[in-house]
Amino acid sequence: MADEQEIMCKLENILEIRNKTIQMQKIKSRLKIEFEALESEEKHLKEYKQEMDLLLQEKMAHVEELRLIHADINVMESTIKQSENDLNKLLETTRRLHDEYKPLKEHVDALRMTLGLHRLPNLNEEEEKLSLDFVIQSFFEFIHNFFLELIVHFMSVLHHIAPTELLCLQSSKVKTFQKKKKN
Secondary structure, eight states: OHHHHHHHHHHHHHHHHHHHHHHHHHHHHHHHHHHHHHHHHHHHHHHHHHHHHHHHHHHHHHHHHHHHHHHHHHHHHHHHHHHHHHHHHHHHHHHHHHHHHHHHHHHHHHHHHHTTOOOOOOOHHHHHHHSHHHHHHHHHHHHHHHHHHHHHHHHHHHHTOOHHHHHHHHHHHHHHHHHHHHO
């Protein structure tokens, strides 16, 4: 009986070994699957971090680009303000010179007539150029063209469109606007 008991004990140990081995194999399979999932997730995480770094670099490039655009805008605002001041000074000087020129010409013409000489030719063309309307019109055309070019430049920078394409689009819009304005 002792032999039978020893054999039964060994059989029970073998059964337990078999059950534990099967359980161990199942755990080992699950462990292998989990390990593969872990490696895959680590790989994805690394890719996500690389993508995040690229996005942050792109963001910083855009931030720098916007900073430069703002700096350009500030410079242009200063330039425009200075140009407006210069234009106002020129307008005043032009008006003053025109006011000096007109009576002087009338006086010279009167003196010439007393001597029997012909009057000096009218300077209609030059007077037109000196007129306030001509200067103001020229100023507004300059400002309009300047801002049009500035807008085209910024749109091309922001939307990555060639400035020539935008100018073509913009010039067709301006022509349409001018036609409507004339009507």
